[in-house]
Amino acid sequence: MLNYISRRLNLLLINAFILTIIAFLLAQWSNGQSLTDTNYIIDYVKYISAILQGDWGSSIDNRLILQQGLTAFASTLELCIISFITAALIAIPLGIFAGFYPNHFLDYCIMTIALIGLAIPIFWLAVITTMLPRLTGITLPIDGGISPIFEVPVVSGFMLIDTLLAEDLYQLNAFYDRLAHLFLPSIVLSFFLIAEIIRLTRRSITTVMKSNYIKAAYANGLSKTRLVLHHVLKNALPSIIHQLRLQLSTIISFAMVIEIVFSLPGAGVWLLNSIKEEDYLALPAAVLIISGFILLFSIFIDIFLMIISPLKRKSLYVD
């Protein structure tokens, strides 16, 4: 197990090294410097030490890039988490059902919906969703992260938490307002996630269902609920989580696109504005923050999988 973790960390270091080189090149380019007229190894070392000390530079309006980036990314992450929870609540039961009754009429229905979900371009769905309140008469916000009435101080960057911390100012009104602003964007993002999770769950469940030990359990007279909860799901889950981990970067990039459509302040809007204002220093910072997060998260998931799945525990090599 120690071997596995050390190999995983080795990979992390290599990946991080490649990432910092990309970020360094971007930073150099945005400063208008070419690599030929300076000693780039010394520059790189300087750059890395500055990054490690938290000195990521400041944007053209003299605000700290690191702080801006982290706040923006936290908002994106908030959207991803909310959407993921919604999607998991809806999709896992549907996926289990479809996997449990393969080739059933309902299975076809569920899989058709999942296929549509995968086929619809997410930005188009987002644009259509912005019209939803207008067409249905439901009063839901379609623009921004929170109503400008509320001036919530940024503490954690996760606005749901920040609004709760600012409870003395606005009671729970700001919190509800934030939730309402996240509602439509998270529906759009979860639409994609639902499709993905249904597909993964179904496939995984079908595979497990075919295995002999399930057949044996079934023959032993175990009830369906018990079978699903104690045997099928337990064995199907690791591969679902593993597959979802691979989708993380797609989820984040979709979240960024959705943010731009809904003008929801987050990494997407931050990057777009920075590019519009020719504030290119935000680009390397975004590369480091977002990719760094994905790297760390993958390791976290790997370790988590190793804890819950005995098969993984024995594997020596990192995949």
Added chain:
Amino acid sequence: MRFLFTIAMTLLLYGCYKNESVITDTLIYCSEAYPQSFNSQISHDISTLDATTHQLYNRLVKFDASGESFIPDLATHWQQSDDKLSFTFFLRKNVNFQHTDYFTPTRFFNADDVIFSFQRMLEINTPYNSINRAGDSYFYNHPFTNLVADVIKIDDYTVKFILNEPDVTLLANLAAHYGVIISKQYGEKLLSIGHPEKIDYYPIGTGPYQFKNANKRTGIIRYNAHPQYWGVRPSIKNLIFEVTTNKTKRHSKLLSGECDIITYPEPSQLDKMAANPKIKLHRTATDNLALWSFNTVAAQFNNKNIRQAFSYAIDQKTIIEAIFFQSGNATSSLLAEQSWAYNPKRITLQYNPQLALEMLKNNNFDFNKTITILTSIENSVFNPNFHKTAELIQINLFDIGIKSEIISLLPAALEKRLASGHYDTYLTGINMPMNDPDSLFRPLLSCDATVAEGNSSQWCSKRVQTLLDSALLESNFIKRIMSYYKLQEITQQDRPYYPIAHVLRVDASNQNISGLRVDPLTGIDFQYIRKTEVN
């Protein structure tokens, strides 16, 4: 179970969420762009005027609601001297400047503030003259520097404006957006701490609202009601400007209750909005003009018959219907109908391609030449869609055998191209900063006006220049009007510009909003606005 839980949570959330239209002391105005600054002395874009003139500041005098006569603002009354060379203004007493987090005034408004505000424009040597590149702006230097010789303090509450020569436009200039009064004490404080540039970004005035904070990135500007305001205090305590650049989104936000008032909705949606009982549309006629100018120094366009022929070739009605919908009125005159100098005996623009073709042939027009239609890539309040307008013009020209090329450029490139003079025609617009025809005709027609200032037809005629100058000095009102009548006749005969439409300013509000005032020249006014609970 999970389904039920999700649905229950959604309903719970929906029940808890109150949209902004419920809170009656807070008003959200969704504007189209972020203001260039918070001082209408140095910035003249409509967003700045909306965000500043009526909200933050007062002027010495202002126009009444009809726009025809002057009423007191910070000056209670005024006198003109017998020789017409000076005006004396008597100032209002006990007027407070705004108390904010960044400045606490220790005295009331007085004559020093008036002198400070105007000296910034008049005296090149005052420290504030060049701050924030104020001196670069055309309007910053021009209206007062040629007009006013000096501003003298008689006592704490009396000031005298001495003119270079008799000129009737002083009051109109003082009532214009750039006639706002700023605090001298605040100016001195900023100089002493070494940050004079803040005067235009952290404003202090005497107006009904005071600045709270603004963030260009989020596009949100917050104001509080000014608690010690001298006049009628607004019923709205928190005024919020939220910049929403997308027109359709502004419309959606109005319907979803995220905005109480929006500006410039999508023209194609106006019909639908008018039919919606929940929305009130406010249309204000403005002097803002969408026009197509002919470069009169370019080959062929120096012939006035060819310019007239081009004007016969254009189907103005289709342009209005396809581009402006109900957000603009077709016009044949440069001056808007509501102006006091408007000449009712105008020549109506006709669409007559046959006549156009004949005239072009008679004047030996070179049909092999491709003419250029220069325009801006960015749309503005003058025209909802420059490019589409250019395309319609292109089709009209093609119908009579003229080849044309549309060149849409970004502002910086456009400026260079205009300065170089390499264009045949230019599709643009112009706004009238004050209620005086001189402020429209001078930038368009004066030999001294540059292309950047408005003279995109590069027009220069001795006769027109003499009329322009004599009208400005004329104190007999009837004679002055006659000069402008004559000027309009000449421009219609010589056709340096093809007027397309006088643009309406359109704002839309929810039904629970009343008391919205929009001045076509100085911007939106939230002082008398009321918001009631939605039934």
